[in-house]
Amino acid sequence: MTVLNPLFAISAQTIGITLTLIIIGLGLAWLFWRSFSGKEVDRRIIFIFIFFSVAAPILFKISFTFKAIPIVSALYDKVESLPAGSTVLISYDFDPAMAPEVQPMADALSRHCLSRDLKIIYMCLFPTGQGQLEETFRTVVREEFPNKKDGIDFVNLGYKAGGEGVLNVIVTDFEKMFPTDVNSVPYGDIQVFDNIKSCQNLDLIISIGGGRPGIKEWVLFVGDPGNVPMAAGVAAVVAPQLYPYFPNQILGLLGGVKGAAEYENKMRDEHEQFKDMPTPATTMMGPQTLAHIVVMAFIIIGNILYFRNKRREEG
Amino acid sequence: MKFISILFVFLLSLSVSAQTNDIDSTSIIVDDSLTQKIAPPTSVIVEDFKYDDGDNLNIHWVPSIDDLPQDGKVIRYRIYQSVNNGEEELIDSVNFSVNHKKIEGLDIDSSYAFVVSAVSKNSEAKSNKTISLQPEREWINFNLASLFLIALFITAAVIYFIETARRGKELFVRKIAGLEAVDEAIGRATEMGRPILFIPGIHDMDDVQTLAAITILGKVARQVAEYDTKIRMPVARSLVMTAARETIKTAYQTAGRPDAYNDDMVNYITDEQFGYVAAVDGIMVREKPATIFLLGALFAESLILAETGNSVGAIQIAGTARPAQLPFFIAACDFTLIGEELFAASAYLSGEPKMLGSLKGQDVGKALAMAVIIVGVISITLGEAYDIEFFNNITASLKSFFSVSK
Amino acid sequence: MKRTVPLIITFVVGTVLILSVFIPPMENLGENFTLFFDIIAVFAFFLGGGNLVRVHFQKISRKSDDFQFSFVTLIGFFVMLSAGLFKIGNPGDIASSVTADGSLFNTIYQSVFVPLSSTMYALLAFFVASASYRAFRAKNREATWLLIAAFIILLGSTPFGTMLTSWVPESWSIFHIPNLAVWLMSSPNLAGQRAIIIGIGLGVVSISLRLILGLERTYLGDDSA
Known part of the structure; x- marks a missing residue:
């Protein structure tokens, strides 16, 4: 394995960043200039710009940090305030397609809870959520917390079909819906459930996802009737619909990659042990930021074109 | 003697407070061992759970005085149940600070008594046993009276206008651009000799959006059959496939061309969201349909489908009841049916008075909603700003009328 | 008979389900009917799966256009299907989870x-850009307002949004672009969405009544309505 000289590595990254910004900047300037002469931009050119603005920050690790907004801090503070031994349920209510946006928050939350010695009950309302759950087990639970024991510190209940029907049952009785965990261990033999009979005995429930069934169903069938503290991590497009739920029905919300990045940054800022943790959401904020800037540039170009053509028609 | 005992208790409490002031792990252990005894919850009351099938009871209690939000000794409450004056059995537990519990799954013919205990790390204090109570069945849920009245009002309005229209009264329904364009869109496909692609969303027949899409399909298919245009309908659910086939088949029969119908017009792709999208995008790019209908429950795939459709130059009519997806359709499609317009489409396209009457009835519901919103906004603003009791009362009444608790 | x-x-089940909301002893009916559905x-899946296999076998046997994709x-x-059904390569026995680590x-x-x-999901990034380019043009007053709102929200999710308005005093923090973006999403945007949702709710009532009363029959393949 070749070990790069740090100086060389830094300069390669700097060169990469500079080149990227120059290519994107010059390209956009050229398109601005073209737009003044009334030439439309082909959609393929837009695609190339988006490709560069997404790929370059990943290759050259361009990232931006964000201060956590109150709705994100609220969830962080809740996890921090729970005493060791408290039980948290994390429900993976998403599929692989949504995973790039919400898997980072699921991983960060698992890491945060396990490091604070909270017990975690994992489950999912999406059939394909089970595969995503495996991903967290592989990259966070088994990798970073090898001493945590299945059944004692966490349990994986897996997927159960029925959506709202499942929630309606577990709000009063876990065993009825999950007589065994995903590895066929009987409910009675799982230590995590020693003091837990239903969702009402939990200290916090976090639904990660954004589709249906998702956080709205959790609030409707479990949070409100069972008087259980709820929080959520959702895709950015869903977040605005959930703002009114804060702070009464949900005590905190991570919205999209930005919310996840804010959570990761908060973990890194406030705990020495998380300084070197993987931060996929923060990494993703680089592409997202640059892509937003490119989209804004194209909106401006589109408007220049529009007014230019309008004037020409009027003239 | 009494003085000595008081002095002893006083000295003991001083020593305990001295230890707890100096917080470290040792002092906490000492504190726990000294204060094993905790006070039980009091005034435990059992009552019938209102508006159920006679299978629930409610219990509530005054929390133990040792149940404090910060550093309280109580960590949980345990609930014991005695059936028909039999032995007490532990049935459930709730977190500290909780003071009520709905007990479910009971037998209407049995009577139940309860004991609630406060639990600390190493002790438990039980309350007195409650009276024995038998759950009762109620036949009508009066908690939902307001919902019933609203439903009744809107249903009555819809039925009234259907009847009015049936009697021949002319009803005005505003023009819906997306539906006006259906004829033109089908005509365009016919002229260009290219197919029409109909996407009914990715949900099953239990979603009313899919039903709305299938009803529109009926009208579209009839015209398609008359014009002898080709229709392609890839679906994501098996039941939708069956229903769509039946609908198109009937449309062809009605148009007098049953021989032109072919089962392969509708084919199942996959239930998986993005697998379906990939297949539909492929069909769009390969077959270059002239017209695309994107109607029904569509999610993240909305923009992917609409932009691909736009790139092949198709005229696109979209409609969904998912507010989050509407902006994408408005940006990428030629016509968009916004929310309720999707449900109104079949009535609108049929042009039948009784169907149009149902739309008119729906407008009465909207008028009611607008009136309530205006009154609510005025009362809550004036009530909050000037603390006027009259407006506060209106706000409270509206809140209680429109809050539905089961 | 086929339609009656x-x-x-539809009439009986629809009416019973509406009543079951208000009559506690009938409460579980809704759940049961969902279960029946x-x-x-699940059985209908065989129809779908069968259709998929038939259509693609046909394509291959007739050597239709692009029949190579049908092989894939x-x-x-x-x-x-076989990997899931027979739990090929599963570390545990047949009772273990189908998605257990190591299984095929x-x-x-x-x-894969x-x-x-x-x-497929990532294509959205490209399509959002091309759709924004076409759609966000200041064609009239309403479109201009939408354009400004879109700009604020886009800026709000970049560090430039924070930088641009960092000079605004804390007491006017609502004018910080990220806060303005949250306000736009949670107030005007949500108000509009709720209006649409109310309309949708009433639309659902109306179409449901048409279905229950038998006015709407197209979904049954009946075009006589």
């Missing part, structure tokens, strides 16, 4: 299905 029986079923839908579809279908099903899921799904 389904219409009667799920059971029927059929191989994918049968490999995944999980391997294909993680290394997940990247493919994410790729």
Whole structure:
């Protein structure tokens, strides 16, 4: 394995960043200039710009940090305030397609809870959520917390079909819906459930996802009737619909990659042990930021074109 | 003697407070061992759970005085149940600070008594046993009276206008651009000799959006059959496939061309969201349909489908009841049916008075909603700003009328 | 008869389900009917799966256009079906989870299905850009307001939004672009969405009544309405 000289590595990254910004900047300037002469931009050119603005920050690790907004801090503070031994349920209510946006928050939350010695009950309302759950087990639970024991510190209940029907049952009785965990261990033999009979005995429930069934169903069938503290991590497009739920029905919300990045940054800022943790959401904020800037540039170009053509028609 | 005992208790409490002031792990252990005894919850009351099938009871209690939000000794409450004056059995537990519990799954013919205990790390204090109570069945849920009245009002309005229209009264329904364009869109496909692609969303027949899409399909298919245009309908659910086939088949029969119908017009792709999208995008790019209908429950795939459709130059009519997806359709499609317009489409396209009457009835519901919103906004603003009791009362009444608790 | 029986079923089930909301002893009926639907839908999967296999076998046998893709579809279908059904390569016994680490099903899921799904989803980034370019033009006053709102929200999710308004005093923090973006999403945007949702709710009532009363029959393949 070749070990790069740090100086060389830094300069390669700097060169990469500079080149990227120059290519994107010059390209956009050229398109601005073209737009003044009334030439439309082909959609393929837009695609190339988006490709560069997404790929370059990943290759050259361009990232931006964000201060956590109150709705994100609220969830962080809740996890921090729970005493060791408290039980948290994390429900993976998403599929692989949504995973790039919400898997980072699921991983960060698992890491945060396990490091604070909270017990975690994992489950999912999406059939394909089970595969995503495996991903967290592989990259966070088994990798970073090898001493945590299945059944004692966490349990994986897996997927159960029925959506709202499942929630309606577990709000009063876990065993009825999950007589065994995903590895066929009987409910009675799982230590995590020693003091837990239903969702009402939990200290916090976090639904990660954004589709249906998702956080709205959790609030409707479990949070409100069972008087259980709820929080959520959702895709950015869903977040605005959930703002009114804060702070009464949900005590905190991570919205999209930005919310996840804010959570990761908060973990890194406030705990020495998380300084070197993987931060996929923060990494993703680089592409997202640059892509937003490119989209804004194209909106401006589109408007220049529009007014230019309008004037020409009027003239 | 009494003085000595008081002095002893006083000295003991001083020593305990001295230890707890100096917080470290040792002092906490000492504190726990000294204060094993905790006070039980009091005034435990059992009552019938209102508006159920006679299978629930409610219990509530005054929390133990040792149940404090910060550093309280109580960590949980345990609930014991005695059936028909039999032995007490532990049935459930709730977190500290909780003071009520709905007990479910009971037998209407049995009577139940309860004991609630406060639990600390190493002790438990039980309350007195409650009276024995038998759950009762109620036949009508009066908690939902307001919902019933609203439903009744809107249903009555819809039925009234259907009847009015049936009697021949002319009803005005505003023009819906997306539906006006259906004829033109089908005509365009016919002229260009290219197919029409109909996407009914990715949900099953239990979603009313899919039903709305299938009803529109009926009208579209009839015209398609008359014009002898080709229709392609890839679906994501098996039941939708069956229903769509039946609908198109009937449309062809009605148009007098049953021989032109072919089962392969509708084919199942996959239930998986993005697998379906990939297949539909492929069909769009390969077959270059002239017209695309994107109607029904569509999610993240909305923009992917609409932009691909736009790139092949198709005229696109979209409609969904998912507010989050509407902006994408408005940006990428030629016509968009916004929310309720999707449900109104079949009535609108049929042009039948009784169907149009149902739309008119729906407008009465909207008028009611607008009136309530205006009154609510005025009362809550004036009530909050000037603390006027009259407006506060209106706000409270509206809140209680429109809050539905089961 | 073919149409009358389904219409009667729709009327009876629809009416009973509405009443069950208000009559506690009938409360569980809704859940039961959902369960019946799920059971029927599961059996209907055989129809769908069968149709998929038939259509693609036909394409291959007739050597229709692009019939090579049908091979990929059929191989994918049968490999995944067998991997899940027979739990090929599962570390545990037959009772263990189908997605257990090491199973063929999980391997294909993680290394083929997940990247493919994410790729399709990722297309959104490209399409959002091209759609924004076309759609956000200041054609009239309403479109200009939308354009300004879109700009604020886009800026709000970049560090430039914070930088641009960092000079605004804390007491006017609502004018910080990220806060303004949250306000736009949670107030005007949400108000509009709620209006649409109310309309949708009433639309659902209206179409449901038409279905229950038998005015709407197209979904049964009846075009006489």
